[in-house]
Amino acid sequence: MGRRVAITEYLDVDIDEMKWLCSACGAQLIDADDNYKKGCLVHARDPREVHNPVFEAEYNFAPDPAWVRIIEFYCPECGVQVETEYLPLGHPVTHDIDLDVAALRARVDGGELTIVDKRMEVSR
Amino acid sequence: MPFPTAEEKLAMIKVVPPEADELRCVYALGQGEYEVGFERTNNILDEAMEVFTRSSRSSMGVAGDSMVALFTAQGDLANASCGTYLHAVIQPIIIKYILKQYGKNPGIKEGDVWFTNDALYGGIHNPDELILIPVFYQGELIAWTGAAVHTSETGAIEPGGMPVTATSRFSEGMNCPPIKIGEKGEIREDFLEMIGIFGMRAPQMVVIDLKARATGADRARKRLVELADERGRDYVVGLLRKMLLVAEEGARKRISSWPDGDFTCVNFADSAGIEMGLLRTSHLTLRKKGDHLTFDFTGISPETPYSYNAHVQAVVGHISNFVYEYIFHDLPISSAAFAPIDFVFPPNTCLNPDARAATSCSVMIATGVMSGVHNAFGKMMYCTQEMWRQVSASQGNAGNATVVAGLSQWGLPFADMPAYSLNSEGQGGRPTMDGVNAFGFPWCVYGRTPDVEEMENDLPVIIPLSNHWVDSCGHGKYRGGVGTVQIWVTHHAPAIYFMAISDNSKMQTPQPLFGGYAPATVPGISVRGADIMQKMAEGGEFALDAMKILAEQTVSGDWQYEFFGRSVRPYNLGDIITFGFATGGAGYGDPLDRDPELVMQDIKDKIISEWSAENVYKVTYEAATMRLDEAATAAARDAERAARLGRGRSYQEFEAEWLTMKPDDSLLRFYGTWPDAEMVAPVFRP
Numbered sequence: 001m002g003r004r005v006a007i008t009e010y011l012d013v014d015i016d017e018m019k020w021l022c023s024a025c026g027a028q029l030i031d032a033d034d035n036y037k038k039g040c041l042v043h044a045r046d047p048r049e050v051h052n053p054v055f056e057a058e059y060n061f062a063p064d065p066a067w068v069r070i071i072e073f074y075c076p077e078c079g080v081q082v083e084t085e086y087l088p089l090g091h092p093v094t095h096d097i098d099l100d101v102a103a104l105r106a107r108v109d110g111g112e113l114t115i116v117d118k119r120m121e122v123s124r
Numbered sequence: 125m126p127f128p129t130a131e132e133k134l135a136m137i138k139v140v141p142p143e144a145d146e147l148r149c150v151y152a153l154g155q156g157e158y159e160v161g162f163e164r165t166n167n168i169l170d171e172a173m174e175v176f177t178r179s180s181r182s183s184m185g186v187a188g189d190s191m192v193a194l195f196t197a198q199g200d201l202a203n204a205s206c207g208t209y210l211h212a213v214i215q216p217i218i219i220k221y222i223l224k225q226y227g228k229n230p231g232i233k234e235g236d237v238w239f240t241n242d243a244l245y246g247g248i249h250n251p252d253e254l255i256l257i258p259v260f261y262q263g264e265l266i267a268w269t270g271a272a273v274h275t276s277e278t279g280a281i282e283p284g285g286m287p288v289t290a291t292s293r294f295s296e297g298m299n300c301p302p303i304k305i306g307e308k309g310e311i312r313e314d315f316l317e318m319i320g321i322f323g324m325r326a327p328q329m330v331v332i333d334l335k336a337r338a339t340g341a342d343r344a345r346k347r348l349v350e351l352a353d354e355r356g357r358d359y360v361v362g363l364l365r366k367m368l369l370v371a372e373e374g375a376r377k378r379i380s381s382w383p384d385g386d387f388t389c390v391n392f393a394d395s396a397g398i399e400m401g402l403l404r405t406s407h408l409t410l411r412k413k414g415d416h417l418t419f420d421f422t423g424i425s426p427e428t429p430y431s432y433n434a435h436v437q438a439v440v441g442h443i444s445n446f447v448y449e450y451i452f453h454d455l456p457i458s459s460a461a462f463a464p465i466d467f468v469f470p471p472n473t474c475l476n477p478d479a480r481a482a483t484s485c486s487v488m489i490a491t492g493v494m495s496g497v498h499n500a501f502g503k504m505m506y507c508t509q510e511m512w513r514q515v516s517a518s519q520g521n522a523g524n525a526t527v528v529a530g531l532s533q534w535g536l537p538f539a540d541m542p543a544y545s546l547n548s549e550g551q552g553g554r555p556t557m558d559g560v561n562a563f564g565f566p567w568c569v570y571g572r573t574p575d576v577e578e579m580e581n582d583l584p585v586i587i588p589l590s591n592h593w594v595d596s597c598g599h600g601k602y603r604g605g606v607g608t609v610q611i612w613v614t615h616h617a618p619a620i621y622f623m624a625i626s627d628n629s630k631m632q633t634p635q636p637l638f639g640g641y642a643p644a645t646v647p648g649i650s651v652r653g654a655d656i657m658q659k660m661a662e663g664g665e666f667a668l669d670a671m672k673i674l675a676e677q678t679v680s681g682d683w684q685y686e687f688f689g690r691s692v693r694p695y696n697l698g699d700i701i702t703f704g705f706a707t708g709g710a711g712y713g714d715p716l717d718r719d720p721e722l723v724m725q726d727i728k729d730k731i732i733s734e735w736s737a738e739n740v741y742k743v744t745y746e747a748a749t750m751r752l753d754e755a756a757t758a759a760a761r762d763a764e765r766a767a768r769l770g771r772g773r774s775y776q777e778f779e780a781e782w783l784t785m786k787p788d789d790s791l792l793r794f795y796g797t798w799p800d801a802e803m804v805a806p807v808f809r810p
Contacts, residue, residue: 008503039775042774052595052739059649062644074772088392094390122381
């Protein structure tokens with residue numbers, strides 16, 4: 001196991017092994033230079049399952065499934081909901097984090113940054 | 125016509141390099157003199173802002189949707205007090221335009237008062253009006269001061285300054301390029317008449333607001349001259365330039381500490397003007413390398429045929445709200461903080477439209493950008509010790525604005541966009557806590573929500589209830605703060621005109637963060653012939669509970685459900701004009717990670733519903749005692765995680781089916797080509 005940096009609430013990057021990891025259970029998801037979403041399980045959810053419509057009408061408090069679905073990304077090992085994205089039907093999933101992990105590792109190795117509790121601090 | 129191009133405006137945001145004399149003045153500052161002087165400018169600006177707000181008349185002015193600012197002689201922003209950060213970075217464009225175009229004719233002289241409200245030349249949208257005053261000391265131009273506030277009327281085809289049916293700038297009322305409106309410290313009477321007649325739906329508001337801007341800017345000018353009298357000309361010149369240097373150095377240092385990479389967020393809206401249709405309002409790739417940031421908006425939808433467009437600097441203004449609130453909050457409010465930041469806005473898009481485009485609802489099309497910056501910066505900064513607590517899911521950013529107009533109970537013409545309920549949206553969830561309920565107005569973080577009694581005294585309406593809007597938040601480990609709901613009833617007048625501005629009735633713009641959910645959608649609901657006033661008079665069991673009234677229709681009358689954005693129409697005495705909705709903030713983190721006791725507290729506080737506790741948070745409790753059942757809750761959550769593993773498919777399998785789908789063509793009238801949002805045909809603007 002290498003040095004880990006917390007990138008999101010549920011995602012770490014191992015800067016030595018160059019892997020995305022689930023921070024809830026430690027499962028390896030995919031290579032760090034790839035889209036972490038490709039290492040997750042994915043489900044397109046009807047928004048009415050999550051948003052309480054309160055009353056029945058063409059317009060209420062729940063998004064319209066003809067317009068939008070909630071794309072949920074789960075850790076394939078523990079089922080934690082790593083990320084969500086509200087997308088119109090068929091809209092491509094976003095590659096939201098394209099991190100230059102090699103540059104990050106070089107800055108840590110070079111002493112510019114120090115990892116403290118999985119987060120980076122500028123070295124003094 | 126020498127109006128500036130998009131590229132020229134973006135270039136004018138950049139700071140003018142220091143002159144040798146300015147650097148001499150900077151180096152002459154003694155130890156501690158900068159720090160003391162910086163604080164002195166804060167005091168000057170706060171005093172001017174207080175004078176400005178107290179002198180304003182329209183709802184937005186009273187609420188503080190405003191800014192007073194100090195600039196160098198070349199026009200770069202050194203420091204400000206607000207209100208709203210919207211105007212922070214973009215006023216330099218207008219000063220630099222005046223210096224370049226009008227330096228000789230009509231000339232820039234002591235006692236001048238300059239004005240503009242035309243976004244083509246550098247503003248946000250035409251209801252945001254600006255006064256600029258040059259500061260002369262012993263005959264030399266040493267600085268500028270400025271005061272900006274959103275006003276209530278521009279003489280457009282609909283009242284309130286943000287017409288939803290405007291199809292070009294020619295239907296937006298007054299769009300006034302930078303112009304000298306006063307000399308020797310006095311505003312010209314002929315200009316006051318002109319702005320009054322453009323604002324004849326609410327002349328007392330627009331004229332008083334104009335004088336309030338001049339009063340605020342002049343108070344800052346007066347104090348700056350006093351400072352020069354006290355400490356010398358060189359001190360003021362050195363102080364203003366030093367603020368630019370400190371802001372740029374601070375910004376570069378902070379940006380440098382973040383990881384390099386591309387961080388992307390995509391946001392949508394469901395309408396332009398009063399027509400429903402999908403728009404990709406933001407497709408932000410935040411590119412960070414070294415001490416430099418690029419905001420690349422390649423991929424946004426084409427410009428719209430209505431007023432839901434924003435000129436490039438207006439988009440930068442919306443970004444500056446986030447930048448000064450969350451990441452550069454400890455730096456001077458200076459345009460130099462944007463020195464290491466560049467922008468890419470493809471032409472003929474909704475964020476870089478043709479010069480003839482209507483842009484009076486620029487603040488609506490920019491909601492995607494406002495939301496996207498939260499996500500992109502959050503994904504960049506979470507890994508840093510210094511900034512991870514500043515990560516936040518998007519604020520509500522719905523801006524469900526309402527406009528009322530007509531003759532008031534005092535016999536006065538009025539047209540106004542009330543800051544209530546608009547200024548009570550919820551904040552986004554954060555890494556260690558929920559967003560604040562009804563925190564304020566995402567466009568104007570220091571703006572206040574006026575008292576209901578103040579509104580009812582001013583306008584022919586009564587607002588029988590204002591509640592937290594249950595479940596309006598995005599759910600999550602840390603949920604967004606909820607917004608509010610009001611009922612607006614025509615009162616003390618036979619009728620009132622009403623319109624509304626919105627774009628989140630079928631789908632929401634904010635994306636959640638790290639596994640949370642987005643806020644609720646916003647329906648347009650009115651009740652003609654409502655008996656709510658009779659029910660209130662009778663008392664009995666009628667409850668002023670918005671969710672109960674909505675769920676059970678406990679008010680009789682003709683209930684109408686539609687898109688929240690509505691063009692102007694009349695409502696009679698006693699009608700429920702609308703339910704006002706201020707949207708909640710987006711959620712942060714997996715809802716199954718939320719402390720079940722917090723869920724129970726939210727039910728008791730009427731922040732979330734029992735429906736959400738059961739369906740989203742999977743919390744089980746004894747209904748009679750409202751006591752949490754920890755074991756049953758843990759079992760329900762384990763079952764939900766197992767269900768996820770059952771229904772989730774591999775990315776490859778999911779994408780193979782998902783990409784074969786497409787929204788109905790009727791929803792894509794504004795979107796552009798699917799899915800890339802390229803322009804299909806140019807907008808026709810006769």
